[in-house]
Amino acid sequence: MTNKSKRKGYKAEHNLVKYFKHKGLSARRQPMSGALSDFPHDIQINNPSVNIEVKSRKGGTGFKTLKRWKQGATALALHEDHEYLGKNLICVDLDFFVDLLLNHNEYKVPYDLEIKERFKHKNR
Numbered sequence: 001m002t003n004k005s006k007r008k009g010y011k012a013e014h015n016l017v018k019y020f021k022h023k024g025l026s027a028r029r030q031p032m033s034g035a036l037s038d039f040p041h042d043i044q045i046n047n048p049s050v051n052i053e054v055k056s057r058k059g060g061t062g063f064k065t066l067k068r069w070k071q072g073a074t075a076l077a078l079h080e081d082h083e084y085l086g087k088n089l090i091c092v093d094l095d096f097f098v099d100l101l102l103n104h105n106e107y108k109v110p111y112d113l114e115i116k117e118r119f120k121h122k123n124r
Contacts, residue, residue, distance in 0.1 A: 012056040048106040
């Protein structure tokens, strides 16, 4: 991986996957960072199934405006005029997003975490 931009993208994706796993989600980077049609986007989260596209910018270029608009709100809704309402984008903090996934009715504790928890209780 020689391209500086690709290394930066890989690092951001890797750190997000690590964070999701730490929080108890089953997450993985997609092969070739979503370049293959069978593996769209950058990160796949299972239970519930969620695809994530990751964008990383030096100095947060473009993100600062979103953060300013969101201020202390829980979510920022981005609406394009004359666009179907269901196509709006919602911008939320990462911790809030993870909480939504962990409380989703399709969420199941990943098998490896379930085994660790059983083992911990067994050895008490």
